[in-house]
Amino acid sequence: MSFWGEKAAYVAGWMYFINWAMTGIVDITAVALYMHYWGAFGDVPQWVFALGALTIVGTMNMIGVKWFAEMEFWFALIKVLAIVIFLVVGTIFLGTGQPLEGNATRFSPDYR
Secondary structure, X not given: OOOOOHHHHHHHHHXXXXXXXXXXXXXXXXXXXXXXXXXXHOOOOHHHHHHHHXXXXXXXHHOOHHHHHHHXXXXXXXXHHHHHXXXXXXXXXXXXXXXXXXXXXXXXXXXO
């Protein structure tokens, strides 16, 4: 950005900050909406989940780098294991022709 000048670099820096600040707020709002969607948590106000998610994210950012890296490692491992389990279960269902019971989630008007 140095070839555009200091003003452009200043504006770009603030735009970068605002972009990530808004992205964080949107993510926390999404957590609250997802948790509130499930019937078991329907009576809990959304702001409680948003505050909990904000507290978790804030705490993770305030701890030392070593612990943060350790948490990132374990969370990534959990995510990879979940994907592998879903792939194995899906392959088993497709390979055996096992009928699935249940109803469509009705998230889309295409499934009626």
